[in-house]
Amino acid sequence: MASSEPGDVLILGSGLIGRSWAMLFASGGFKVKLYDIEQQQVTNALETIRKEMKILEQSGSLRGSLSSEEQLSLISGCSNIQAAVEGAGHIQECVPENLELKKKIFAQLDQIVDDKVVLSSSTSCLLPSKLFAGLAHVKQCLVVHPVNPPYYVPLVELVPHPETAPATMDRTYALMQKIGQSPVRIMKEIEGFALNRLQYAIIGEAWRLVEEGIVSPSDLDLVMSDGLGMRYAFIGPLETMHLNAEGMLNYCDRYREGMKRVLKTFGPIPDFSRATTEKVNQAMCVNVPDDPEHLGARRQWRDECLLRLAKLKRQMQSQ
Ligand code: NAI
CATH class of the missing domain: 3.40.50.720 (NAD(P)-binding Rossmann-like Domain)
Structure with missing residues (x-):
């Protein structure tokens, strides 16, 4: 072996x-x-x-x-x-x-x-x-x-x-x-492993919210980039629960029923229809037109952000 x-x-x-x-x-x-x-x-x-x-x-x-x-x-x-x-x-x-x-x-x-x-x-x-x-x-x-x-x-x-x-x-x-x-x-194989299961859960709900006209595509992205994503770069969803109350047990005591009520309202798997795809694409193209030049430049900017974030994470871990 x-x-x-x-x-x-x-x-x-x-x-x-x-x-x-x-x-x-x-x-x-x-x-x-x-x-x-x-x-x-x-x-x-x-x-x-x-x-x-x-x-x-x-x-x-x-x-x-x-x-x-x-x-x-x-x-x-x-x-x-x-x-x-x-x-x-x-x-x-x-x-x-x-x-x-x-x-x-x-x-x-x-x-x-x-x-x-x-x-x-x-x-x-x-x-x-x-x-x-x-x-x-x-x-x-x-x-x-x-x-x-x-x-x-x-x-x-x-x-x-x-x-x-x-x-x-x-x-x-x-x-x-x-x-x-x-x-x-990952202890046991499963479709999507862990990362893509989480990613697709988020994409699924993002799509439903946009499709139902509850939030615009650009605001939806802001919910993540200026909201959840800020802390998820440092702590995961479980530790977030732990810190957002007096520990995990207290969080679940306080928010169990609220979480279940909201989770019950999640809709079926979206079919990513042409109509919604075009609507989302139009919104995305306002900031980043979908030609190779603009997409490439934005990817470069994203990689630069990730590089700086990685440096910050290393600094924070060594403190
Ligand atoms: P790619 O298309 O950029 O590169 C694939 C390379 O494999 C090409 O250079 C091609 O010539 C070569 N190739 C084709 N047949 C071959 C053979 N029989 N023997 C040796 N080389 C051969 O693909 P990419 O994006 O690098 O993806 C590779 C794998 O990584 C895929 O399984 C993909 O799902 C996975 N992956 C990709 C990610 C992404 O964002 N691109 C992220 C995580 C995983």
Whole structure:
């Protein structure tokens, strides 16, 4: 079974998420090999990583204790998957979200890996029981789901297959901590894991409120960005309850009936109809027109905000 030494990291798929993983593992001092079915993608990824690391270093935001050149020297491209698997202690799959493609890749890996390496998928919503069904090395498999953009948002959900060995979870948990991510253990697989279940619960209610004309789309977003989101960046919904009264027991005594009354009024799953989608889109486009230039600029601004927030969180934790 998996040893406690993480070893080198192999990343399969050098798109958006593969590139971010490469930077994160290098920031933790790990040797990283990047593989892609398209060799040009690897070349592009290496160039993009170099540029991003230099910018991060200049702004004092490069993660880890190594310089950008030291981190860059740890990352290399590779074109032979079989050779790349040798010496790898952790393999992070980052190919497009397609069950058949991912299953094919894990079946291929199953034939060539030893019984030590951890096989991990970045999938956002495919269940481990589907991805890893029938693999000889299933004990070494799990989902490690990052949040976009992973360099700035540290959460990763670790989701086991029913047969994943506890040692695989433990070792991956420690590896994620080592590279500065915040792992959480999902004990048992479930559709949407935890993050997307919470996200979709919020989207569902947001949509109903807008569709029923109770609040405008831009005000709805403000409820989160200037309201709930302010504290959720630091404390979760459960701790919020704990602090908003004299502890959790007191909160539930005070607000149990009110919460239940409101929760009973939640409507059915929205069908995200064309009419409401257009209404919401129109409102979104007032501030951010949906062309690549405006969307790109806004994403850059969002990443800058997240980067500063991450710094603030680190400062607050060390106080
Ligand atoms: P992407 O489309 O940017 O990159 C996928 C890469 O995989 C491409 O470079 C492609 O050439 C390569 N590829 C395709 N077939 C391959 C094969 N057989 N072998 C090796 N490489 C192959 O996709 P992205 O956004 O990086 O997503 C990757 C995974 O991460 C998906 O499962 C996605 O659900 C998950 N994810 C994505 C997030 C996001 O916001 N983009 C957030 C969290 C997880």
